[in-house]
Amino acid sequence: MNGIHEAGLLCSQRLVAYIVSQELAKASSLLPSNKNRSALVHSLIGSLGLLSSPSVSNHGPGKSTSESYNNKDVLRVVRPRLASVQQLCLYHDRDYVDFILNPSNNGAKLSSQCSYFGLEDDCPPFQGMGEYVQMIAGATLSAAHVLKLNTFDVSICWDGGRHHAQKSRSARFCYVADCILAILSLKKASPLPLLNPAREKARIMYLDLDLHFSDAVSECFYKSAPCNAVSQVLTLSLHHSSPGFYPSTPLADLSDPAGPGFDPFTLSLSLKQGASSKTFERVWAIVSAVKDAYRPDYVVLQCGTDGLAGDPHGVWNWSIGEAKGDMNWCVGEVINKWDAKVLLLDGGDGGGGYDSPNAAGAGHSLLCSFFLSAL
Numbered sequence: 001m002n003g004i005h006e007a008g009l010l011c012s013q014r015l016v017a018y019i020v021s022q023e024l025a026k027a028s029s030l031l032p033s034n035k036n037r038s039a040l041v042h043s044l045i046g047s048l049g050l051l052s053s054p055s056v057s058n059h060g061p062g063k064s065t066s067e068s069y070n071n072k073d074v075l076r077v078v079r080p081r082l083a084s085v086q087q088l089c090l091y092h093d094r095d096y097v098d099f100i101l102n103p104s105n106n107g108a109k110l111s112s113q114c115s116y117f118g119l120e121d122d123c124p125p126f127q128g129m130g131e132y133v134q135m136i137a138g139a140t141l142s143a144a145h146v147l148k149l150n151t152f153d154v155s156i157c158w159d160g161g162r163h164h165a166q167k168s169r170s171a172r173f174c175y176v177a178d179c180i181l182a183i184l185s186l187k188k189a190s191p192l193p194l195l196n197p198a199r200e201k202a203r204i205m206y207l208d209l210d211l212h213f214s215d216a217v218s219e220c221f222y223k224s225a226p227c228n229a230v231s232q233v234l235t236l237s238l239h240h241s242s243p244g245f246y247p248s249t250p251l252a253d254l255s256d257p258a259g260p261g262f263d264p265f266t267l268s269l270s271l272k273q274g275a276s277s278k279t280f281e282r283v284w285a286i287v288s289a290v291k292d293a294y295r296p297d298y299v300v301l302q303c304g305t306d307g308l309a310g311d312p313h314g315v316w317n318w319s320i321g322e323a324k325g326d327m328n329w330c331v332g333e334v335i336n337k338w339d340a341k342v343l344l345l346d347g348g349d350g351g352g353g354y355d356s357p358n359a360a361g362a363g364h365s366l367l368c369s370f371f372l373s374a375l
Contacts, residue, residue: 308320
């Protein structure tokens, strides 16, 4: 981010949007797999004093409050708007959107239609499902929108990060593909002119640091660019992959440049069981090299907590802290050193993370590291 400031594109203070509202926390907390987690995450983060203070008041929908915490960062709390049907249909099939937003289906007993749309097993229908879908998508789209305004350097949406939902099906606790919707929105943004003066279209890099492969996102943009052209979207997923581990798809395997289906803009790096911060430190040079070669204008960073030590999966042994390779360190490398605007999703609330205290602790730790390091 320092390069952006040195280029004179943005103001000397870094402006960060934090997407939250009571309505968002309430709707997000309805998710059957993570009941009340959103409220826990935002309450713990609020205990830092970052979301409110005696000098800050709420100015209502569509506006923001702000507070400066050091000479570098200004946090602005931005209230999200509900995603419209039209916005949801930029990716999802209309039949799926109509069904999932219909209040009569929100608490429906399992039926053939529910099964057809993936509303079963780990994605059961639930009361408030339609509002949940519109709020989650709206929050992530709001986070993308404020970056496009050319005012904010970073936007944070803890309730976003759903990377498994398909065009016409829910999947693996994901009812809406908010990551994809955000990328589609950013494709319409202007490139950063002082960094890339000759570029006509913005480039978006999607970086997924999650135990599970970003199947829906990677498949959506797989071979989406014409032959020999630079794609507007590059996806890079760091995850675990093994026989029988969800999701089972060839794209989850280590990318092979010699393979017939290789797409240089759809990349996967599968990490073995037991991957730790030392592992992330070793592979980070690869992540940085991909970024340097692609030179994105915008980075969408999905950072799940299901790979942290203590998660019920027990596959990885990643740490939250700030030592090299830790989660905070990886996020800090992207936010503080990459010359791009950054949309940060998840933190264990929206995407991966099956231990609520772990997820809330990760969000709390990330913001402490990000905003309070100078104090």
